[in-house]
Amino acid sequence: MFNQEALKSKDKVDLITITLDLPFAQKRYCAAEGIENMTVVSDYQQRDFGLKYGFLIDELKLLTRGVVVIGRDNIVKYVQYVAEVGNEPDYEAVLEVIEALD
Numbered sequence: 493m494f495n496q497e498a499l500k501s502k503d504k505v506d507l508i509t510i511t512l513d514l515p516f517a518q519k520r521y522c523a524a525e526g527i528e529n530m531t532v533v534s535d536y537q538q539r540d541f542g543l544k545y546g547f548l549i550d551e552l553k554l555l556t557r558g559v560v561v562i563g564r565d566n567i568v569k570y571v572q573y574v575a576e577v578g579n580e581p582d583y584e585a586v587l588e589v590i591e592a593l594d
Contacts, residue, residue, distance in 0.1 A: 494583040499529055504593045505561075510547075512536050512555055546573070559586045563593060 495507055507530040511518060518532045535541045535555065542548030547555045559581045561570040570589040572581050 494581075494586070495527060495530055497583070497587055498590060501590050501593075502529075504564075505590055506531065508533060510535050510541050510555070512539070512542070512553070545571075549577070552577075557581055561586065561589050561593075569593065 498505055498507055509518075509530055509532045511532070512535055513521070514536055515532075515534050518534060522528070522530070522532060533541075539548055542555045545560060547558055549556055554577060556577055557574040557579065559570070559572045560568060563569045570586070572586065574581050
């Protein structure tokens with residue numbers, strides 16, 4: 493799993509998942525999938541993240557899947573948008589970016 497591989501570099505990254513799900517649904521999903529050591533945030537109310545980072549599919553009221561890597565210097569190092577909502581991001585590419593971080 494991507495989150496397990498990324499956590500091997502936890503001195504370099506914090507994993508944050510942002511969805512339009514309500515917090516209670518996020519907690520239920522994480523518990524069912526055994527997802528730990530990850531911050532999960534809801535963008536449901538204002539869709540602020542989706543709008544500012546270009547992840548909002550307005551007509552569907554969904555966020556597209558993707559990854560944003562922000563360095564400890566608060567500079568965006570990498571952005572990946574997935575073309576189809578049903579597809580997974582290219583996690584190998586993301587892990588390469590993480591490994592290259594200072």
